[in-house]
Amino acid sequence: MENDKLEIYRIIQIVDDIQGEIEDLMKNGDQNDPMVIGQLLAYAETLSIIKSACICDADKIGLDCDMDAMIFGAVQNGKKVEFERTVRTRNLVKKRFSENRPVKRETERSTPMNNIFTRVSIRKYQPKPVEPEKLEAILRAAMQAPSAANQQPWEFYVVTNKEKLAELSEVSPYAGMTKDAPVAIVAVYRRDCKLPSYAEIDMSIAMQNLWLETDAQGLGGVWLGITPIEERMQAVEEVLELPERVRAFAIFPLGYPAEKRGQQDRFDPNRIHFVE
Ligand SMILES: Cc1cc2nc3c(=O)[nH]c(=O)nc-3n(C[C@H](O)[C@H](O)[C@H](O)COP(=O)(O)O)c2cc1C
Numbered sequence: 001m002e003n004d005k006l007e008i009y010r011i012i013q014i015v016d017d018i019q020g021e022i023e024d025l026m027k028n029g030d031q032n033d034p035m036v037i038g039q040l041l042a043y044a045e046t047l048s049i050i051k052s053a054c055i056c057d058a059d060k061i062g063l064d065c066d067m068d069a070m071i072f073g074a075v076q077n078g079k080k081v082e083f084e085r086t087v088r089t090r091n092l093v094k095k096r097f098s099e100n101r102p103v104k105r106e107t108e109r110s111t112p113m114n115n116i117f118t119r120v121s122i123r124k125y126q127p128k129p130v131e132p133e134k135l136e137a138i139l140r141a142a143m144q145a146p147s148a149a150n151q152q153p154w155e156f157y158v159v160t161n162k163e164k165l166a167e168l169s170e171v172s173p174y175a176g177m178t179k180d181a182p183v184a185i186v187a188v189y190r191r192d193c194k195l196p197s198y199a200e201i202d203m204s205i206a207m208q209n210l211w212l213e214t215d216a217q218g219l220g221g222v223w224l225g226i227t228p229i230e231e232r233m234q235a236v237e238e239v240l241e242l243p244e245r246v247r248a249f250a251i252f253p254l255g256y257p258a259e260k261r262g263q264q265d266r267f268d269p270n271r272i273h274f275v276e
Helices: 002-028 034-053 064-077 083-098 132-143 162-168 176-180 196-216 230-239
Strands: 154-159 183-190 246-255
Touching: 002 034, 132 154, 132 183, 132 196, 154 162, 154 196, 162 176, 162 183, 162 230, 176 246, 183 196, 196 246, 230 246
Parallel strands: none
Antiparallel strands: 154 183, 183 246
């Protein structure tokens, strides 16, 4: 429940920021400029992503229908975003929220995934151990990833042994932080999966889920590239004495963050090409 509230506050904050940007563009931007319209469309898309990542029962807090209206307004008219409606939405959401209405998760196992815009690489950790239930939530998120033919090629080694962490920190020149992490998850994939050529793609999706859930649990971590460098893969396999049937994919040291970093805004309208 507390987590849900925090997530909703974050959603409101992000939606507020985007609405501010939209209002600013509407007031100051040249509304015949295709770049301005492109930017408005991009904001609409962002709102749509936020909506689809929303963990709460959005209808219950009045977010859903009005957000739809906002997105519709932006997409349909480019320069005609409905401000009165968005301002009303903001107030409505805040009002309902402050009434402490119960917020229902879509399913018992839903986990917060709306932190795409805040997740960063964390390479410094507090010595504090990570609770087993948090590790389970992270691995649950990883295994929830889609995969080609639903082959789920993954297995995970949860390493807390200090000597092994130190050895893992030497398998690549960029893995040094592993020795100071309370735990590292080593993701591996089975050689004998249905569609082996898709295994590494599947693993990447699982890694992103794992990373986002790590962030959502108030922890931090970083993906250390092992695949596709054969030498590093073999080094990890030796350190952990992995069975022949699997290949090492990535190392993910994690823990309570001992550094604070902000995420870059990587949105670039030049990377979008419309084919109409
Ligand atoms: C496939 C992959 C491999 C990476 N390998 C390393 C690595 O070996 N060492 C490291 O410190 N960071 C590694 N990173 C983290 C990236 O440097 C980081 O994600 C990128 O600079 C963007 O920063 P951010 O994660 O804070 O948004 C890797 C990330 C990915 C996705």
